[in-house]
Amino acid sequence: MTPITRLLTDDHEHCDQLFAAAENAVQARDWARAEREFAAFSQALAHHFAAEEQTLFPAFEARSGLNGGPTFVMRSEHLQMRELVEQMAAALAGQDETGFLGASDTLLMLMRQHNLKEEQILYPMTDRVLADDADLIGRLQETLQGN
Amino acid sequence: MSQAGLSYEQAPPYGLPLRYFLTAPLFLQLAAVAAIPGIKDWTSDPHTLAAIALTHLITLGFLGMVMQGALLQMLPVVLGAPVPAAGWVARLGHTGLTLGALLLAAGLYRAQATLLHLAMAVLAIGWLPFLAAAAVSLARARTMSRLTLIPLRLAWLSALLTVALGLWLAAVLAGILDPHAIERGLGLHLAWGLGGWVLLLVMGVAYQVVPMLQITPPYPAFYARWAPGVAFAALGLVSLATVADLPALGDLGYGLIGASLAGFGLVTLDLQRRRRRRVTDATLLFWRLGMLSLLALAPLPALYLKLPGEWQAPTAMTAGLVFLLGFAASVVNGMLYKIVPFLAWFHLQSQTGARAGTIPNMKEFLPDTQAMRHWRLHLAAVLWLIPAPWLPPAYAAPGLLLLALSAHVLWRNLLGCVRLFRRYGGRLA
Numbered sequence: 001m002t003p004i005t006r007l008l009t010d011d012h013e014h015c016d017q018l019f020a021a022a023e024n025a026v027q028a029r030d031w032a033r034a035e036r037e038f039a040a041f042s043q044a045l046a047h048h049f050a051a052e053e054q055t056l057f058p059a060f061e062a063r064s065g066l067n068g069g070p071t072f073v074m075r076s077e078h079l080q081m082r083e084l085v086e087q088m089a090a091a092l093a094g095q096d097e098t099g100f101l102g103a104s105d106t107l108l109m110l111m112r113q114h115n116l117k118e119e120q121i122l123y124p125m126t127d128r129v130l131a132d133d134a135d136l137i138g139r140l141q142e143t144l145q146g147n
Numbered sequence: 148m149s150q151a152g153l154s155y156e157q158a159p160p161y162g163l164p165l166r167y168f169l170t171a172p173l174f175l176q177l178a179a180v181a182a183i184p185g186i187k188d189w190t191s192d193p194h195t196l197a198a199i200a201l202t203h204l205i206t207l208g209f210l211g212m213v214m215q216g217a218l219l220q221m222l223p224v225v226l227g228a229p230v231p232a233a234g235w236v237a238r239l240g241h242t243g244l245t246l247g248a249l250l251l252a253a254g255l256y257r258a259q260a261t262l263l264h265l266a267m268a269v270l271a272i273g274w275l276p277f278l279a280a281a282a283v284s285l286a287r288a289r290t291m292s293r294l295t296l297i298p299l300r301l302a303w304l305s306a307l308l309t310v311a312l313g314l315w316l317a318a319v320l321a322g323i324l325d326p327h328a329i330e331r332g333l334g335l336h337l338a339w340g341l342g343g344w345v346l347l348l349v350m351g352v353a354y355q356v357v358p359m360l361q362i363t364p365p366y367p368a369f370y371a372r373w374a375p376g377v378a379f380a381a382l383g384l385v386s387l388a389t390v391a392d393l394p395a396l397g398d399l400g401y402g403l404i405g406a407s408l409a410g411f412g413l414v415t416l417d418l419q420r421r422r423r424r425r426v427t428d429a430t431l432l433f434w435r436l437g438m439l440s441l442l443a444l445a446p447l448p449a450l451y452l453k454l455p456g457e458w459q460a461p462t463a464m465t466a467g468l469v470f471l472l473g474f475a476a477s478v479v480n481g482m483l484y485k486i487v488p489f490l491a492w493f494h495l496q497s498q499t500g501a502r503a504g505t506i507p508n509m510k511e512f513l514p515d516t517q518a519m520r521h522w523r524l525h526l527a528a529v530l531w532l533i534p535a536p537w538l539p540p541a542y543a544a545p546g547l548l549l550l551a552l553s554a555h556v557l558w559r560n561l562l563g564c565v566r567l568f569r570r571y572g573g574r575l576a
Contacts, residue, residue: 020423102510109489112359
């Protein structure tokens with residue numbers, strides 16, 4: 001596996017773990033823990049989106065000349081996911097277990113399909129196109145850590 | 148640079164897989180109801196025409212129906228491999244399977260050659276365009292996970308063999324071909340259909356969806372790479388042994404088939420045990436029952452021929468029930484409860500551009516309580532029916548009623564989801 005693919009695939013896994021922890025807390029109706037776990041998940045997801053939308057995608061678009069193609073699709077799916085995350089936040093605020101789990105189930109399906117497409121198609125493409133961009137990985141890592 | 152697989156634009160319209168999914172439960176219900184009047188004719192022996200007719204209402208009308216629909220949806224979206232002329236393939240496939248399954252069942256039940264001739268032609272239309280289109284898609288899919296591609300390609304080959312053997316058997320029964328070797332042909336048709344097409348397809352799908360739905364670790368790479376090939380090779384050995392009369396080779400093949408069933412069941416149950424997501428839903432329960440059924444079946448391929456003669460027929464009957472209802476139908480039910488409501492949400496969102504909070508989410512499209520009601524009925528029906536081949540025929544009747552009811556509840560659940568989709572302005576075409 002090449003560096004961008006590895007870094008962002010690992011981060012997907014990280015987000016998945018946080019997602020599951022938040023869902024498990026909601027299912028246990030442990031609302032204080034749910035608040036914490038959900039905050040950690042939504043923050044990690046926001047950082048992941050930021051790393052892609054502000055660093056990776058622009059670099060890829062500039063180098064490949066593909067502006068309206070794969071990155072456009074990924075950005076619009078990010079939008080759909082953000083809305084579901086908002087819906088989960090609203091359900092959590094109202095301690096609405098059913099509402100939260102309904103939205104999270106939908107998000108999981110969307111997120112895992114989206115991740116699959118990135119991991120198997122888009123990231124390998126960026127690894128090929130951006131192989132000589134030496135400090136890209138560093139910049140991505142910084143954004144993923146929220147700096 | 149190719150963008151194949153990135154865009155949901157290539158997802159077929161909701162109505163395309165749906166026509167398959169909404170027809171399938173009706174066939175399961177029909178099979179259960181049709182089994183009641185002639186109960187004495189099939190419980191005793193799986194090789195009676197009545198038993199073969201009922202089996203095909205389930206394998207073609209229910210399982211094949213859902214599997215075609217799911218593949219037409221999955222190939223472009225999950226594997227990034229567009230299916231050529233998907234609209235036409237779905238129309239022919241769905242019509243061919245619907246009419247073909249009915250004609251075949253009627254032809255077998257009444258032992259009527261004309262109906263069997265018609266069934267052969269119609270079923271060929273139901274399968275061949277689908278298999279041709281799937282072949283193009285599977286040949287093109289290069290970028291996506293090779294681990295899933297291998298079992299899907301082997302499942303495709305198995306389906307082709309199953310259909311070819313099926314047509315040959317139907318021609319024999321219809322009196323067109325010489326009945327010589329019909330028993331061997333029947334065994335091979337069964338082996339490639341269930342052990343090849345159904346098992347390998349479920350493996351390929353599981354590689355993608357088990358880690359996805361429950362957030363489990365992926366299937367171990369070594370297992371995932373070799374298991375489909377081993378199962379396929381085992382079927383090859385069994386075929387060779389059958390054709391060339393080599394019992395020792397057959398023992399090896401059957402042993403390997405049993406090991407494949409056990410291996411897949413064990414690995415999947417172990418992954419599900421290690422899932423991060425604690426949420427237990429109907430899909431997880433259906434899949435667990437499916438995998439436990441595989442474990443229960445595992446010793447059978449090797450032991451079957453060593454059983455006392457009078458045990459063989461009821462054992463085969465029980466094994467058929469465990470495979471078709473305990474394993475295959477359970478796994479299919481579990482998938483339907485994810486695919487149908489997710490696609491409802493996804494298409495509605497894409498069509499209307501609605502914000503997520505303003506349209507129903509998956510669980511509002513198909514509430515857990517309804518899926519769980521179906522799960523309990525399905526479990527009760529399967530558990531009731533398993534001992535039926537060993538007991539007086541009348542015993543099976545309540546189990547068949549439970550099965551019919553559970554299929555009806557599945558149909559109502561799916562229909563409710565689609566009605567809600569329409570109410571929010573969703574378009575099927």
